[in-house]
Amino acid sequence: xxxxxxxxxxxxxxxxxxxxxxxxxxxxxxxxxxxxxxxxxxxxxxxxxxxxxxxxxxxxxxxxxxxxxxxxxxxxxxxxxxxxxxxxxxxxxxxxxxxxxxxxxxxxxxxxxxxxxxxxxxxxxxxxxxxxxxxxxxxxxx
Amino acid sequence: xxxxxxxxxxxxxxxxxxxxxxxxxxxxxxxxxxxxxxxxxxxxxxxxxxxxxxxxxxxxxxxxxxxxxxxxxxxxxxxxxxxxxxxxxxxxxxxxxxxxxxxxxxxxxxxxxxxxxxxxxxxxxxxxxxxxxxxxxxxxxx
DNA sequence: CCCATATCCGACATAATTTATCGGATTTAA
DNA sequence: TTAAATCCGATAAATTATGTCGGATATGGG
Numbered sequence: 001x002x003x004x005x006x007x008x009x010x011x012x013x014x015x016x017x018x019x020x021x022x023x024x025x026x027x028x029x030x031x032x033x034x035x036x037x038x039x040x041x042x043x044x045x046x047x048x049x050x051x052x053x054x055x056x057x058x059x060x061x062x063x064x065x066x067x068x069x070x071x072x073x074x075x076x077x078x079x080x081x082x083x084x085x086x087x088x089x090x091x092x093x094x095x096x097x098x099x100x101x102x103x104x105x106x107x108x109x110x111x112x113x114x115x116x117x118x119x120x121x122x123x124x125x126x127x128x129x130x131x132x133x134x135x136x137x138x139x140x141x142x
Numbered sequence: 143x144x145x146x147x148x149x150x151x152x153x154x155x156x157x158x159x160x161x162x163x164x165x166x167x168x169x170x171x172x173x174x175x176x177x178x179x180x181x182x183x184x185x186x187x188x189x190x191x192x193x194x195x196x197x198x199x200x201x202x203x204x205x206x207x208x209x210x211x212x213x214x215x216x217x218x219x220x221x222x223x224x225x226x227x228x229x230x231x232x233x234x235x236x237x238x239x240x241x242x243x244x245x246x247x248x249x250x251x252x253x254x255x256x257x258x259x260x261x262x263x264x265x266x267x268x269x270x271x272x273x274x275x276x277x278x279x280x281x282x283x284x
Numbered sequence: 285c286c287c288a289t290a291t292c293c294g295a296c297a298t299a300a301t302t303t304a305t306c307g308g309a310t311t312t313a314a
Numbered sequence: 315t316t317a318a319a320t321c322c323g324a325t326a327a328a329t330t331a332t333g334t335c336g337g338a339t340a341t342g343g344g
Contacts, residue, residue, distance in 0.1 A: 001143065001230065001268075003239050005303065011257045019256075035319065044254045048305055055321060068312025069318045084264065088143065097145050112186045114161075115153045118283040122226065122275060126143075129271055133264055141260040147332065177290065191333055197292060210341025213290045 006091045010053050013039045015139040017063070017075050033072030053091070060090040084138060085130035095130070097123045148233045152195050155181050157281040159205070159217050175214030195233070202232040226280060227272035237272070239265045 017034055024032070036051035043050070054073050058065040064076045089095055093102075097119050100107040107113065136142065159176055166174070178193035185192070196215050200207040206218045231237055235244075239261050242249040249255065278284065 001145070001234065001237050001239075002241065003143070004301095008240050008257070011261075012255065015256050015260070033319095037319080042254065043256070044251045046304055049303070051320075052304095052322085058320085065320065066312090067310075067320045069316095070313060071311080071319045073320090092143065095143050097143075098150050099144065109186045112184065113154065114157050114185070115150070115280070118157075118280045119153075121283070122280060125271060125275075126268070129267060133267070138257070138260045138264060141263070146330095175290095179290085188333055190335080193291075194293085194333095200291085207291065208341090209291045209339075211287095211289045212342060213340080215291090 003088065004092055006049075006053050006056075007088055009043070009045050009050055010057060010087060010091055011135075011138065012043050012045065013050065013054065014057075014062075014075065014079070014135060016043060017073065018079065018139050021075060033066055033070070033074050035072040038072070056091060062087070062090070079136040079139060080134045082135045083131045084133045084135060085127060087135060088130060095123075095127055097126065145230065146234055147191075148195050148198075149230055151185070151187050151192055152199060152229060152233055153277075153280065154185050154187065155192065155196065156199075156204075156217065156221070156277060158185060159215065160221065160281050163217060175208055175212070175216050177214040180214070198233060204229070204232070221278040221281060222276045224277045225273045226275045226277060227269060229277060230272060237265075237269055239268065 016039060020032075020034060036054045037047060039045070039054070040047040040050040054063070054065070057063045058073065062077060062082060064074045066072060066074070085095065096102040098107075098116070100110055100113060100116050101120065101123055110116070158181060162174075162176060178196045179189060181187070181196070182189040182192040196205070196207070199205045200215065204217075204219060204224060205215045207213070207215050227237065238244040240249075240258070242252055242255060242258050243262065243265055252258070
């Protein structure tokens with residue numbers, strides 16, 4: 001039932017970036033890029049893994065990336081427009097309560113499984129809950 | 143985010159037992175005990191694992207057990223009174239979105255974790271959803 | 285009484301998944 | 315040209331989930 005580490009690290013990184021962004025809003029300096037190294041050092045998360053997660057977030061357009069020296073990442077999208085569901089699916093793949101619900105995997109006991117259909121409704125309720133929770137809510141603790 | 147196999151097998155077993163019970167209500171024979179072997183054979187789930195799960199369900203008072211030859215299990219409780227949350231906690235342990243929320247485990251990065259508190263609220267919403275869903279709803283597909 | 289068939293339970297083996305790391309390519313500013 | 319960054323395929327290590335084994339106990343039937 002748990003979120004995996006990638007989602008956890010992603011949330012931590014996004015919150016860190018959002019905090020930095022907020023605190024630089026008052027100053028006149030442009031909101032700077034933040035490197036994966038800076039994030040990993042600050043949050044004490046494994047560097048390589050953190051870097052990979054940032055790359056994924058960039059690929060899925062949650063954040064912008066700038067390559068090269070002085071490069072890094074920056075939140076571009078409105079975090080209130082992204083749901084926790086979006087983040088989970090981006091990092092963990094399709095959300096499903098049981099393997100059978102994920103069409104890629106085919107379960108060895110699907111012929112005798114009597115709860116596939118009943119669980120579908122519950123699955124949808126869970127998904128809806130995550131869809132209705134924005135990243136901003138979680139990150140700013142609203 | 144998935145339910146583990148134990149919960150899945152437990153739901154399957156409970157539904158099977160409930161179905162048997164319902165179909166025997168019309169007849170005059172008493173609702174019989176169902177053995178772990180019968181359940182595993184019918185549902186094509188691994189016998190030993192299935193047996194262990196039934197034992198756990200019995201220990202946690204979801205079902206009754208009768209030992210000895212001709213023994214087996216029987217649903218006793220009102221399934222509408224048991225929530226999916228109860229079942230999950232009985233078979234998977236405390237529900238938590240991240241390891242840190244489970245007090246037994248202590249996370250290595252808790253000193254820098256900035257999302258622990260924010261996730262607490264989401265965790266509670268998820269828990270409430272499962273608490274508000276009864277086993278009967280899932281098993282009878284209401 | 286003995287045997288077959290159950291539940292019960294500790295310990296272990298195996299499989300699968302998650303988490304983390306490595307190696308090297310490309311990009312870009314100083 | 316070099317240093318610091320993103321990028322990405324492949325793989326190693328660790329953890330967890332799943333499944334199995336061995337033997338104890340309980341109980342009804344022959």
